[in-house]
């Protein structure tokens with residue numbers, strides 16, 4: 001009988017809406033994950049007053065500038081997703097069919113994560129970039145308003161979708177993606193972010209469970 005270890009006693013890994021069962025059966029994987037998080041967190045940069053006064057901008061790009069950090073990021077995300085949605089389980093905790101990445105920074109790691117999970121990758125793009133029939137939604141984010149679009153045949157009814165992005169701030173962007181998936185009859189089984197600005201309470205706007213790898217700006 002494997003030892004069941006609580007995944008992490010950290011508020012950034014739990015959801016207020018519903019809770020993902022963050023358990024891991026292998027203690028050495030839990031330890032590996034904790035070390036990965038520490039390394040990744042210490043590699044982020046912050047820029048005050050960008051892109052406008054009053055915003056403390058969290059820059060995740062150093063994670064991609066170094067091949068080693070890039071690999072560690074993907075390993076951390078893979079550990080999380082496969083321990084939360086093991087392909088061998090039955091719903092609601094079975095695997096993921098589609099990973100959706102949100103423009104633009106969700107495109108940096110969404111496709112690689114999808115490949116690791118054996119899932120499809122689908123982009124959600126800013127308006128006017130996608131050919132063919134699309135669904136659309138207008139949304140508010142931490143610094144402005146935008147329009148998101150997804151191709152109509154990108155998600156099939158009943159498919160299990162994981163939405164990924166670099167940051168959740170006010171949650172407007174992620175909620176817009178959840179809306180688009182719902183319009184196509186897909187099921188968002190979870191959200192996965194690298195970083196969460198917890199004080200903005202963005203996760204409260206989302207119906208599906210939320211996982212964030214790192215916390216920021218308490």
Ligand SMILES: O=P(O)(O)OC[C@H]1O[C@H](OP(=O)(O)OP(=O)(O)O)[C@H](O)[C@@H]1O
Pocket residue numbers: 102103104105106140141142143146165166167168169170171172173174202
């Ligand atoms: O939770 P919210 O308040 O909605 O903000 C989070 C969103 O804001 C940023 O994207 P941005 O719209 O700046 O676009 P970009 O990735 O194309 O630069 C970030 O990458 C998230 O997608």
Ligand SMILES: Nc1ncnc2[nH]cnc12
Pocket residue numbers: 055056057058059141142143167169170197
């Ligand atoms: N403070 C922030 N830093 C980086 N990306 C963001 N997207 C929304 N708010 C952000």
